[in-house]
Amino acid sequence: MDARGIAWLSLVVVALVAGCGDDKPAKDSLAWFDTPSVIVPPTLKGDRILQAEVRNDSDHKVRVEAATIRVFDNNGRRVKASATFAEGYVHSLYPPTRGPASLPDYELERLGKLAEIDPGKTARITVSWREPKGRRTAATIDYGQGKLTIPPESLRQAEREL
Amino acid sequence: MMVSIALAVVPAGAGAHAERATFFPNPNLGAFPVYRNYGPELVVCARDSKRRIKDEIQDPVVRRDNMRLRSRCRFDSIQRAVNQAHNGYRIKVLPGVYEEKRWQTPPPGCEDEYQNTSALSYAQHRQCPNAQNLIAILGDTNDDRICDSKCNIQIEGTGDDPGDVKIEGEKLKLNVVRADRADGIFLKNFQVEFSDFNNIYVLETNGFHLDGIVSKYSREYGILSFTSDHGIYENCDASYSGDSGVYPGSGPNARHGQPDAHGHVYGIEIRNCNSHDNTIGMSGTAGNGTWAHDNRFHDNSDGVTTDSFASGHPGMPQDNSKWSHNLIYSNNNDLFNAERDAYCQQVPWEDRDPQKVCPTFQVPVGTGILIAGGNANVVEENYVFDNWRRGTMLHWVPAALRGEQDNAKTYDTSSNNRYTRNCMGTRPASLVNVNFTTCAGTQDKNGVDFWWDEEEGQDCIEEQAGCVDNESVKGNCWDSNTGFGGTYTSDPVALLLPTCPGLDATRPGNNAKQATLVPCATWDPQTNPDPPGCDWFTRPPEP
Numbered sequence: 001m002d003a004r005g006i007a008w009l010s011l012v013v014v015a016l017v018a019g020c021g022d023d024k025p026a027k028d029s030l031a032w033f034d035t036p037s038v039i040v041p042p043t044l045k046g047d048r049i050l051q052a053e054v055r056n057d058s059d060h061k062v063r064v065e066a067a068t069i070r071v072f073d074n075n076g077r078r079v080k081a082s083a084t085f086a087e088g089y090v091h092s093l094y095p096p097t098r099g100p101a102s103l104p105d106y107e108l109e110r111l112g113k114l115a116e117i118d119p120g121k122t123a124r125i126t127v128s129w130r131e132p133k134g135r136r137t138a139a140t141i142d143y144g145q146g147k148l149t150i151p152p153e154s155l156r157q158a159e160r161e162l
Numbered sequence: 163m164m165v166s167i168a169l170a171v172v173p174a175g176a177g178a179h180a181e182r183a184t185f186f187p188n189p190n191l192g193a194f195p196v197y198r199n200y201g202p203e204l205v206v207c208a209r210d211s212k213r214r215i216k217d218e219i220q221d222p223v224v225r226r227d228n229m230r231l232r233s234r235c236r237f238d239s240i241q242r243a244v245n246q247a248h249n250g251y252r253i254k255v256l257p258g259v260y261e262e263k264r265w266q267t268p269p270p271g272c273e274d275e276y277q278n279t280s281a282l283s284y285a286q287h288r289q290c291p292n293a294q295n296l297i298a299i300l301g302d303t304n305d306d307r308i309c310d311s312k313c314n315i316q317i318e319g320t321g322d323d324p325g326d327v328k329i330e331g332e333k334l335k336l337n338v339v340r341a342d343r344a345d346g347i348f349l350k351n352f353q354v355e356f357s358d359f360n361n362i363y364v365l366e367t368n369g370f371h372l373d374g375i376v377s378k379y380s381r382e383y384g385i386l387s388f389t390s391d392h393g394i395y396e397n398c399d400a401s402y403s404g405d406s407g408v409y410p411g412s413g414p415n416a417r418h419g420q421p422d423a424h425g426h427v428y429g430i431e432i433r434n435c436n437s438h439d440n441t442i443g444m445s446g447t448a449g450n451g452t453w454a455h456d457n458r459f460h461d462n463s464d465g466v467t468t469d470s471f472a473s474g475h476p477g478m479p480q481d482n483s484k485w486s487h488n489l490i491y492s493n494n495n496d497l498f499n500a501e502r503d504a505y506c507q508q509v510p511w512e513d514r515d516p517q518k519v520c521p522t523f524q525v526p527v528g529t530g531i532l533i534a535g536g537n538a539n540v541v542e543e544n545y546v547f548d549n550w551r552r553g554t555m556l557h558w559v560p561a562a563l564r565g566e567q568d569n570a571k572t573y574d575t576s577s578n579n580r581y582t583r584n585c586m587g588t589r590p591a592s593l594v595n596v597n598f599t600t601c602a603g604t605q606d607k608n609g610v611d612f613w614w615d616e617e618e619g620q621d622c623i624e625e626q627a628g629c630v631d632n633e634s635v636k637g638n639c640w641d642s643n644t645g646f647g648g649t650y651t652s653d654p655v656a657l658l659l660p661t662c663p664g665l666d667a668t669r670p671g672n673n674a675k676q677a678t679l680v681p682c683a684t685w686d687p688q689t690n691p692d693p694p695g696c697d698w699f700t701r702p703p704e705p
Contacts, residue, residue: 041678041695043702049677049695066684082684082693089534089679090563093472095382095405095522096686100280110473110565112683128681128695 028146029058033122036151038158048138048158049128050150056117063116064143065108071129071150074139081129083141086112182281184366184389185307186476187345189416190423192368192392194431195346198316201250204243207235208258214326215257224322228256231320240317240329241265241297252316255352257326265292266334279336287342295340295363296331302343307366314346319353324376324399327352333381333512337363345369355379356516360386361403368392378402379516383409384440389476390414391429398435404522406445407437407462414451415477418624419538428453428484436460441497441521442467443490448477453484458491458593464525465493465549470535470575473565479575479624481537485544487598490530491589491606492548497521498699503691524685526551526698528609535559535575537619538636543583543598545590546608550702553586553608556638557679558617558671570628573668577619578636580662586611586645605646607705612640612652612659615679617671637664 036052056062064085071081092099092111108114115123129138137155141148208214212232219225231254237243240260243253268276272290275282282294284305291298299317301309319327329352331338336359341347346369353376354361361377364370364387371393377384377400384400386409387393393410400407414429421427432454437443443459445467446452459465466488470479496502497519506520514520526532528551533539535558546553558576561568585601587608621633639662643650652659654672681695692699 037673037677039674039677041697043697043700044695047695049681051673051677051680080694082681082690082695084680084683086680086683087560087562088558088676089683090471090559091523091683093474097688098522106565107473110563126677126680128684128693130694 030054031057038154040162053122055122068144070142073136079129083127084112085115187368187391195371203252205235206237207256211256211258221322250314257321259328294336296335296338299341299344309345316348319351324353329354331356393430395432400437401439403440406442407440410452411446412448412476419482447472448475455486458489460491462493463495463527464529465490466531470559484540486542488544490546494528496701528702538578541581545585547606549608551609552613553611555613557615574622581640584643586650588646601644611650615671615675620668639664
């Protein structure tokens with residue numbers, strides 16, 4: 001191989017290495033740490049609230065913005081949902097319509113709008129949704145970089161307790 | 163006695179709550195100001211004051227006094243009179259509408275400050291007092307946080323009711339009246355309207371007295387004090403605020419329920435006020451050391467709130483306030499319905515009907531008094547009725563949510579709160595001259611009288627790292643409360659509400675109850691006005 005060929009090969013190798021080491025985590029890097037609990041709010045019987053710890057099973061730090069989390073039903077249709085990483089009810093220092101254009105990460109984390117989860121670590125997540133009507137049911141939580149399956153037994157348990 | 167703690171409010175690039183780092187005044191200095199009828203006097207009048215005195219003042223004695231003052235009027239602007247005033251001056255404001263238009267245009271050197279809606283430093287306020295404030299009383303000339311000039315200023319409307327003197331913010335300034343390090347300030351007998359943030363704003367002030375102030379149509383707060391001490395709000399009427407009618411936030415923190423050198427347990431007192439038709443009647447993040455009594459909080463979405471939710475408020479977690487002899491009723495103002503959501507989304511603030519309140523924060527509609535993450539508060543001998551969700555609501559707020567990094571303090575909130583001798587679900591025969599030592603009237607139910615998430619916090623010493631528990635007796639407790647027919651309702655059932663002094667045993671609470679609060683955090687009036695899983699924004703049916 002001539003010098004030019006070696007140079008091209010080097011570039012390809014560098015690109016491959018870079019590709020392996022980029023910041024994008026592998027799919028489904030988050031997993032349930034324990035079985036999620038689902039409750040049916042007493043006054044909103046068509047809604048569900050799921051709470052669980054999620055663990056980062058990848059070897060990368062995972063950064064998830066709560067606003068990007070989506071819930072889909074068993075037919076793959078999107079369900080109206082909200083998500084937060086806050087441990088409890090909290091509100092921002094600013095009214096939602098009047099704050100600065102961007103908040104620092106520590107404030108976003110305090111508000112539950114952002115989670116940065118190191119490998120092997122966990123975060124508390126709360127996802128709530130409007131349960132679809134009929135035979136459809138919420139089935140997956142898509143956090144952008146992967147998906148979590150909503151355990152049917154958690155849903156059934158919630159409905160039994162209703 | 164500890165001297166107060168100093169913490170910064172999170173400064174930010176823009177936004178209504180931005181404030182510079184503020185510090186509590188020394189509780190052992192300062193005093194509650196009393197009204198004076200002596201001292202140098204400056205008189206302010208409007209172009210039409212003479213006509214207004216003749217036409218609008220009914221009381222002949224007051225009319226004659228006003229005509230006499232009219233002849234001595236030298237100022238057509240309240241701010242100009244403030245600028246001329248020295249310590250102990252009294253400023254008399256004759257009937258009229260004061261828009262203070264001359265301060266709308268920036269003077270040379272203040273162009274940037276006039277454009278800036280984020281937190282200005284105290285020095286910037288000194289340099290450009292009217293950049294964010296229609297009227298500014300700034301009492302500290304050398305930035306040592308001690309008032310040394312324009313202290314004990316008294317500004318008084320001279321009409322026979324507060325509406326005779328109106329100070330109009332015209333939605334142009336964050337604050338209509340700002341009293342900043344203005345110890346001894348006394349504001350009396352006028353109406354203030356249309357601020358973008360606070361109609362009356364008292365900051366880092368040791369000694370303030372607001373008497374007979376009417377506040378209307380603030381985008382956020384009617385009357386707000388912050389990191390101030392020795393303050394009195396009395397005889398006020400606060401309505402149509404996007405957040406709260408009255409807000410004693412970051413209240414005096416050092417006493418922790420113990421008297422100061424002058425024997426004062428409570429550093430701020432709110433009495434004989436009527437706060438209604440706001441999102442919240444009275445609220446205060448870190449609303450410590452405040453005593454609210456003989457007030458009416460009604461027809462808001464939420465009557466009273468005190469909390470440890472937000473970061474950056476000095477004095478966290480909230481503790482040691484008291485509510486007694488208040489009427490807390492009919493707080494079912496339906497401000498989060500779809501029609502109002504659409505109105506608030508589509509109509510900019512400048513163009514809104516001032517009586518169509520757009521909430522700036524989310525609250526559980528139909529709640530009388532909510533203590534969220536508070537400690538050692540007292541709710542005693544109040545009438546609480548016709549709040550369709552809950553008469554009272556008490557729950558834990560994890561320490562991390564206020565930005566606390568010390569994991570040992572996770573459960574340091576919602577402990578030792580005491581609910582005693584309240585009359586629930588009963589409307590007294592008359593709303594004046596109520597006898598608070600009895601419970602009599604007609605039935606007017608709350609959704610449930612007492613709601614508790616069943617968490618009992620640890621008794622951590624606020625000023626020490628970790629959780630140093632120095633209290634072994636008290637817990638959250640409910641004692642001698644009653645209601646129509648001698649009974650009240652609760653969740654959990656009454657048997658599970660500890661009687662006083664409570665059970666000093668930390669427990670995490672009922673997860674199913676706490677879980678229902680969490681989705682409400684995702685509320686956004688523009689993008690998520692009705693989050694799944696949160697029932698706060700639907701007004702409950704009348705029970």
